[in-house]
Amino acid sequence: MAELSLPELDPTSDRAVFRQIADHIREAIEQGTLAEGDKVPSEAQLMQHYGVARMTIRNALQVLQSEGLTVAEHGRGVFVRSHPPVRRLASDRFARRHRQEGKAAFIAETEGAGGKPSVDSIRITEEEAPADVATLLGLAEDARVIRRSRRYLINGQPVETAVSYIPAEIAMGTRIAEPDSGPGGIYARLEELGYRLDHFVEDIRSRMPLREEMRALRLAPGVPVFRLVRTAYTTDGKAVEVCDTVMSSDAYVLSYELPAR
Amino acid sequence: MAELSLPELDPTSDRAVFRQIADHIREAIEQGTLAEGDKVPSEAQLMQHYGVARMTIRNALQVLQSEGLTVAEHGRGVFVRSHPPVRRLASDRFARRHRQEGKAAFIAETEGAGGKPSVDSIRITEEEAPADVATLLGLAEDARVIRRSRRYLINGQPVETAVSYIPAEIAMGTRIAEPDSGPGGIYARLEELGYRLDHFVEDIRSRMPLREEMRALRLAPGVPVFRLVRTAYTTDGKAVEVCDTVMSSDAYVLSYELPAR
DNA sequence: TTGACGAACTCCTCTAGAGGAGTCATAAAG
DNA sequence: CTTTATGACTCCTCTAGAGGAGTTCGTCAA
Numbered sequence: 001m002a003e004l005s006l007p008e009l010d011p012t013s014d015r016a017v018f019r020q021i022a023d024h025i026r027e028a029i030e031q032g033t034l035a036e037g038d039k040v041p042s043e044a045q046l047m048q049h050y051g052v053a054r055m056t057i058r059n060a061l062q063v064l065q066s067e068g069l070t071v072a073e074h075g076r077g078v079f080v081r082s083h084p085p086v087r088r089l090a091s092d093r094f095a096r097r098h099r100q101e102g103k104a105a106f107i108a109e110t111e112g113a114g115g116k117p118s119v120d121s122i123r124i125t126e127e128e129a130p131a132d133v134a135t136l137l138g139l140a141e142d143a144r145v146i147r148r149s150r151r152y153l154i155n156g157q158p159v160e161t162a163v164s165y166i167p168a169e170i171a172m173g174t175r176i177a178e179p180d181s182g183p184g185g186i187y188a189r190l191e192e193l194g195y196r197l198d199h200f201v202e203d204i205r206s207r208m209p210l211r212e213e214m215r216a217l218r219l220a221p222g223v224p225v226f227r228l229v230r231t232a233y234t235t236d237g238k239a240v241e242v243c244d245t246v247m248s249s250d251a252y253v254l255s256y257e258l259p260a261r
Numbered sequence: 262m263a264e265l266s267l268p269e270l271d272p273t274s275d276r277a278v279f280r281q282i283a284d285h286i287r288e289a290i291e292q293g294t295l296a297e298g299d300k301v302p303s304e305a306q307l308m309q310h311y312g313v314a315r316m317t318i319r320n321a322l323q324v325l326q327s328e329g330l331t332v333a334e335h336g337r338g339v340f341v342r343s344h345p346p347v348r349r350l351a352s353d354r355f356a357r358r359h360r361q362e363g364k365a366a367f368i369a370e371t372e373g374a375g376g377k378p379s380v381d382s383i384r385i386t387e388e389e390a391p392a393d394v395a396t397l398l399g400l401a402e403d404a405r406v407i408r409r410s411r412r413y414l415i416n417g418q419p420v421e422t423a424v425s426y427i428p429a430e431i432a433m434g435t436r437i438a439e440p441d442s443g444p445g446g447i448y449a450r451l452e453e454l455g456y457r458l459d460h461f462v463e464d465i466r467s468r469m470p471l472r473e474e475m476r477a478l479r480l481a482p483g484v485p486v487f488r489l490v491r492t493a494y495t496t497d498g499k500a501v502e503v504c505d506t507v508m509s510s511d512a513y514v515l516s517y518e519l520p521a522r
Numbered sequence: 523t524t525g526a527c528g529a530a531c532t533c534c535t536c537t538a539g540a541g542g543a544g545t546c547a548t549a550a551a552g
Numbered sequence: 553c554t555t556t557a558t559g560a561c562t563c564c565t566c567t568a569g570a571g572g573a574g575t576t577c578g579t580c581a582a
Contacts, residue, residue, distance in 0.1 A: 016565060042532065053567045055316070058533085066327040066483075068469045075532050075574030088464075091519040187521075197521035203349075204517070206467035206485050206510035208329045222327075224467050224485035224510070232521070249467035249485070256465070256517045258352040260448075260458035260493070277535060303562065314537045319563090336544030336562050 004028065004041060009050060017052055018059035025060070029069055029080055036082040040070060068222030068250075081220055084251050087113070087159070091256040094187065094200060104185030106152050106160075120151040120158070122179045126168055133165045136231050137239045144168040146177050148186070151216060158217050160247040170195070170240060187232065190240055198235040202256075204228050206249060217248050224249045265289065265302060270311060278313060279320035286321070290330055290341055297343040301331060329483030329511075342481060345512050348374070348420070352517040355448065355461060365446035367413050367421075381412040381419070383440045387429055394426045397492050398500045405429040407438050409447070412477060419478050420513075423506040431456070431501060448493065451501055459496040463517075465489050467510060478509050485510045 006024045009017060028034040041049070046057045061078055064070045072078045092098075093105045103111075110117035129137065129145040137145070149163040164186065166176055175182050176189050191197060205227045209219050219225070226249050232241040267285045270278060289295040302310070307318045322339055325331045333339045353359075354366045362369065371378035390398065390406040398406070410424040425447065427437055436443050437450050452458060466488045470480050480486070487510050493502040 018565075044532085053569090055568090056566060059565085061533095062323070066469070072533060073575090074534070075576085077532060077575095091517065094519065094521055096522055199521050200519050202517045202519065204465065204515040205513075206487055208327070208483055208485065222469055224469065226467055252466075254465040256352065256463045256519065258355065258461050258463065258517065260355055260460050261357055279535075305562085314539090316538090317536060320535085322563095333563060334545090335564070336546085338545095338562060 004033065006041075006049060017050070018056050019063065021046065021050060021052075021057065021060035022063040025064060026067075026069060029064075034080050036080050038080045040064075040078040040080065042077060066222045068220065071220050081222075084157070084248075086253050087154075087251055088253045088255050096191075096197070099184045099188050099191075103183070104181075110154055115154040116156075118153045118156070120153055122148070122150040124148050124177060124179060126172070126177070129165060129167075133242050133244075136229075136242045137165065137167055139167060146171040148176075148181075159251050160245055161213070161216055162243055162245040164241055164243045166190075166241050186241065190232070195238075195240050196235045197240075198233050198237075200230050200232050202228055202230045204254060209246070213246055217246070219248055226252060226254065228254070265294065267302075267310060278311070279317050280324065282307065282311060282313075282318065282321035283324040286325060287328075287330060290325075295341050297341050299341045301325075301339040301341065303338060327483050329481070332481050342483075345418075345509075347514050348415075348512055349514045349516050357452075357458070360445045360449050360452070362445075364444070365442075371415055376415040377417075379414045379417070381414055383409070383411045385409050385438060385440060387433070387438070390426060390428075394503050394505075397490075397503045398426065398428055400428060407432040409437075409442075421506055421508040422474070422477055423504055425502055425504045427451075427502050447502065451493070456499075456501050457496045458501075459494050459498075461491050461493050463489055463491045465515060470507070474507055478507070480509055487513060487515065489515070 006028065009020055013020060015023075025034070025040060034040065040061070043054055043057050043061070046060075047054055050057070061070065061072065065072060065078075069081060070078050071081050087109075089109075093109060098105060098108055106119070107117045125147045126144055127147055129139055129141075129143050131141065133145065134141055134143055137143075139145070145165045145168055147163060147165055149161070151158055152160040152162065166186065170190070170193065171177050174189060174193060176186050181189055187197060206224050207227065209217070209223070209225045213219065213225055214221075217225070226245075226247050228245045228247070230243045230245070231239050232243075233239055267289065270281055274281060276284075286295070286301060295301065301322070304315055304318045304322070307321075308315055311318070322331065322333065326333060326339075330342060331339050332342050348370075354370060359366060359369055364372075367380070368378045386408045387405055388408055390400055390402075390404050392402065394406065395402055395404055398404075400406075406426045406429055408424060408426055410422070412419055413421040413423065427447065431451070431454065432438050435450060435454060437447050442450055448458060467485050468488065470478070470484070470486045474480065474486060475482075478486070487506075487508050489506045489508065491504045491506070492500050493504075494500055
């Protein structure tokens with residue numbers, strides 16, 4: 001606390017005490033007085049400084065945590081959250097030229113950036129298409145699909161979970177229904193099967209993660225996720241795959257190029 | 262509470278009591294037992310039901326609120342958050358054909374969907390370009406830009422704030438530097454000035470809102486925002502505008518079409 | 523040198539209160 | 553019929569404690 005000098009409370013303010021305290025710490029973070037990874041003064045120190053009860057301090061720290069500004073580590077302290085390196089997903093990442101080099105988009109991209117990509121928890125099942133997926137694929141309600149779910153990691157850190165749905169009538173008996181879908185990934189396989197890919201549509205949402213997502217992606221509290229649903233269309237206008245991915249929003253920037261014509 | 266039957270606590274569990282309570286209510290919401298807009302049992306009722314202290318209940322409700330599942334209304338109760346109608350932003354929304362109809366993208370789109378669009382808080386200044394904007398526009402560090410900031414509303418509800426930066430050497434003295442930029446918006450003006458727009462690049466991030474953003478967009482707690490930075494390029498490859506927008510993530514789905522070639 | 527122990531520190535969970543302030547329906551007063 | 557009060561209900565803020573559990577580091581014995 002000697003290092004960090006926080007202001008005093010303003011007793012004339014009608015802003016709640018715990019909010020004032022949160023404001024002070026937030027300002028210190030925004031101004032860089034408290035840098036990434038720095039330790040925030042302990043509860044005891046803050047109680048002492050402000051002369052308030054422990055719960056008031058904890059309320060203030062709770063605010064900052066749910067804003068994604070800090071993380072608490074049991075037994076160690078509260079720290080200013082540090083941001084992981086950001087991955088940029090460009091809109092040409094599924095271009096055929098990449099696919100033809102024999103690597104799946106994720107692998108090629110990650111190695112290009114100097115990281116060690118890996119894929120995890122691959123599970124393949126055949127099941128009835130969920131309603132929204134059936135709609136996107138233009139299938140009947142009870143149509144069956146191959147479901148490929150997996151998790152992507154970079155240097156051992158999980159960054160993204162993905163679930164692909166491919167109509168069973170297309171994928172059944174092909175390598176698409178195998179855990180290792182082969183060089184170039186399932187898009188390469190689809191093209192080999194004669195489905196000439198024309199374009200993708202990506203729908204992007206953002207929200208707070210579910211509990212399973214926090215666990216699977218090892219997310220800090222206060223970090224939202226992107227949910228990206230990609231549908232692949234052939235030159236005939238037929239949808240052949242839907243991929244539903246969830247990724248940590250602070251590890252990604254999504255980048256798209258769109259025509260002005 | 263008569264209507265809603267929550268499970269009892271599991272005393273053998275090592276999961277904290279307030280987390281168990283949050284889990285119960287979360288499940289009720291996910292299963293639809295508690296629907297959008299429904300009132301969650303009051304603190305007093307939950308205290309009674311679980312036989313725990315008020316702070317324990319408040320902790321549980323706090324968890325749900327920061328997950329964006331509920332909103333508390335002072336004096337009224339805690340309610341399951343209802344989601345506003347979602348606006349889909351398609352990647353062709355800046356197509357020239359729309360521009361030529363004489364309406365700015367936002368206005369045309371909103372009217373098409375049956376809403377009443379309006380624009381608010383328009384402020385135009387000339388200033389030095391922020392560092393990141395200067396980089397995107399390919400300008401020198403001390404270059405001057407026209408800064409157009411405004412807020413978009415639908416049926417009186419704010420949905421998006423936006424700040425555009427246009428190099429002063431382009432915009433100075435033109436209608437771009439006026440509050441009313443005229444039919445078709447500033448992209449139409451740029452084309453009239455001879456800057457033929459070729460494509461846009463949009464970078465999308467997501468994070469928890471700052472306090473000002475929560476106020477400006479009237480965001481509920483636990484709702485992240487999209488930050489979308491769009492750069493407009495001419496056929497010469499010159500960047501002529503950067504637009505930095507912040508929008509409520511639960512009012513928007515961003516949709517992009519990308520080529521597979 | 524190594525390893526076990528313990529003290530001091532950290533955040534986490536929970537209790538049991540108090541007063542404040544916003545909302546709403548109802549009853550009383552105009 | 554309108555307006556004003558009142559009371560019951562809601563969530564909000566804050567206090568003052570208690571014990572628990574994880575981390576760190578120095579001490580001391582082997």
